[in-house]
Amino acid sequence: MDKAILQELKKQIEDVRIGEKMSKHTSFKVGGPADVMVLPKTQAEIRSAVKILGAQNMFVMGKGTNLLVTQKGIRGVVMKIAGNYSGTKFEDDCVSVKSGTSLSSFVNAAGKRSLGGVEFLAGIPGTMGGAIVMNAGAFGGEICEFVQEVTLATREGIIVLNRDEMNFSYRHSILCDIPMVVVSAKLKLIDCDKEQSKCRQSELSARRRDKQPLEYASAGSTFKRPEGYYAGVLIEQAGCRGLCVGGAQVSQKHAGFIVNKGKATPDDVLELIEQVRGKVKAQCGVELETEVKVVGER
Ligand SMILES: Cc1cc2nc3c(=O)[nH]c(=O)nc-3n(C[C@H](O)[C@H](O)[C@H](O)COP(=O)(O)OP(=O)(O)OC[C@H]3O[C@@H](n4cnc5c(N)ncnc54)[C@H](O)[C@@H]3O)c2cc1C
Numbered sequence: 001m002d003k004a005i006l007q008e009l010k011k012q013i014e015d016v017r018i019g020e021k022m023s024k025h026t027s028f029k030v031g032g033p034a035d036v037m038v039l040p041k042t043q044a045e046i047r048s049a050v051k052i053l054g055a056q057n058m059f060v061m062g063k064g065t066n067l068l069v070t071q072k073g074i075r076g077v078v079m080k081i082a083g084n085y086s087g088t089k090f091e092d093d094c095v096s097v098k099s100g101t102s103l104s105s106f107v108n109a110a111g112k113r114s115l116g117g118v119e120f121l122a123g124i125p126g127t128m129g130g131a132i133v134m135n136a137g138a139f140g141g142e143i144c145e146f147v148q149e150v151t152l153a154t155r156e157g158i159i160v161l162n163r164d165e166m167n168f169s170y171r172h173s174i175l176c177d178i179p180m181v182v183v184s185a186k187l188k189l190i191d192c193d194k195e196q197s198k199c200r201q202s203e204l205s206a207r208r209r210d211k212q213p214l215e216y217a218s219a220g221s222t223f224k225r226p227e228g229y230y231a232g233v234l235i236e237q238a239g240c241r242g243l244c245v246g247g248a249q250v251s252q253k254h255a256g257f258i259v260n261k262g263k264a265t266p267d268d269v270l271e272l273i274e275q276v277r278g279k280v281k282a283q284c285g286v287e288l289e290t291e292v293k294v295v296g297e298r
Helices: 003-012 042-055 103-112 128-134 195-211 231-237 265-285
Strands: 016-021 035-038 059-060 067-069 073-079 088-091 093-099 147-154 155-164 181-188 215-221 248-250 255-261 293-295
Touching: 003 016, 003 035, 003 042, 003 059, 003 248, 042 073, 042 147, 042 181, 059 147, 067 265, 093 103, 195 265, 215 248, 231 293, 248 265
Parallel strands: 035 073, 059 073, 067 293
Antiparallel strands: 016 035, 088 093, 093 181, 147 155, 147 181, 215 255, 248 255
8 A cells, every 4th residue: 555645544534444354344254354444433534535545446334234355355445434423413304314323323313203214224234324325125115215315425525416316226326336435315204103113123123033143143135136036035945045165154044144153254155155156046047146245355
């Protein structure tokens, strides 16, 4: 990494770490080091990092709950926008949410103000930024239904995209194709009863605990839902439930999840993904596409 650039980053951003292990920052608990990690606490710090590097020259992450980082790790700079940069601001029936805010705390804060509709997001363990990029969804809802505007930091300054400009589709937004840094999002919620909102959150959390292998490290559903099918069902039909490579296993509880049984390496997970894809293609004729984003040097 260019010494002058690193110096400049250290001058502008308080929390800069060298050789940070990505296994500490991903829900899969695997992944080699990032050369440099910056953890901004303010919008000014985010803007400085983008100005110094450009959004294309760094990898931006939230809580790392949809990432598989390779063993060699990530060359260059990772910007982690999570708990250090969080908060929600209410204006009438709209709410502005900083990108590092966890989805659960956002849904909770909204519920307390009798604003809801987004309870389905509460059990998704990521940030607002990650949810916007991925168009996160569950139980028939998607975040895009509530998004009014997304504020982005670019080298040229702050820009705001409205929902149509975000090109949302299933687990996809324009930011999957053109990486830009999400600073905040404005969502329009619907009036709700506080108690009913709380009950709905508890009910959906119980459904997750019942169906998903939350006792193991994972990145949620490994594969996107192929049109007309459920990935988990195809994986079961192909005989992959419980299939292992090293410490990685196709969950016994929910075949749509690959879990880390404790000592998995990124290569174990990658090999298992390929085996599952191969078997599903051979058995069912369907190409599975990963929902999990694989990042880092191969
Ligand atoms: C147990 C479990 C259950 C899950 N259940 C669901 C579910 O029901 N539905 C669902 O949709 N997902 C689910 N997920 C996946 C994951 O939680 C979501 O995709 C979530 O939205 C990712 O948020 P994150 O902050 O962790 O993002 P990361 O995993 O850190 O990043 C995901 C993507 O977003 C980008 N990104 C993150 N923050 C920013 C930012 N501020 N600016 C620009 N780009 C950014 C990254 O570059 C990357 O491309 C689950 C995961 C787990 C572990």
